[in-house]
């Protein structure tokens with residue numbers, strides 16, 4: 001019938017699952033009010049369905065009343081209050097979702113506290129984008145526990161694995177976040193504080209745009225609309 005598509009009409013340049021899930025994590029990070037580091041997480045079950053997302057934020061009803069400082073007396077810094085993206089992705093999981101066996105896509109390598117939660121919740125895999133705190137005892141402890149936990153794997157996100165000619169580099173390594181083709185947007189599309197938390201360089205690309213650019217450098221239609229609006 002007319003409704004049937006012949007196989008040569010099948011779209012081949014679709015967004016592959018892993019890129020989509022990491023892009024959702026990158027997008028979720030943009031909800032964060034942390035002025036320094038925005039983290040996003042996307043929890044995916046064994047049926048390849050998203051069951052939860054999260055970003056780093058202050059506890060419910062505390063937003064706006066607690067500090068985002070990095071330094072100072074302990075009670076005056078964000079660190080003892082902030083809920084990490086991974087924690088939120090797990091607690092935000094749909095009521096009927098089983099987080100056991102899920103994969104956590106996260107923009108920053110989980111800290112030791114989140115790693116404990118990830119292990120105890122029975123997740124099976126962590127896919128991360130950035131490892132800018134790899135030298136800290138927290139990250140080292142995370143890797144130690146993940147290694148011990150055996151069934152739980154962690155891998156650096158690499159969209160080349162998904163058979164596309166694109167890749168994502170990390171801010172801590174490359175100083176900015178870009179696709180392999182290095183699509184740089186005009187400066188008005190750049191931000192000074194990217195998802196990786198590097199706020200110094202202005203060569204960063206708006207993370208949402210970078211997420212879209214995971215896919216052959218072509219932003220999806222919704223994003224194109226946004227860029228066109230900015231161009232006016």
Ligand SMILES: O=c1[nH]c(=O)n([C@H]2C[C@H](O)[C@@H](COP(=O)(O)O)O2)cc1CO
Pocket residue numbers: 034036037038039055056057070078082083084085086108109110111114133197
């Ligand atoms: O895995 C993580 N998940 C997560 O949500 N975060 C949050 C807590 C803070 O709001 C922020 C880190 O702040 P900073 O980079 O300024 O030290 O990122 C931090 C980590 C890694 O420590």
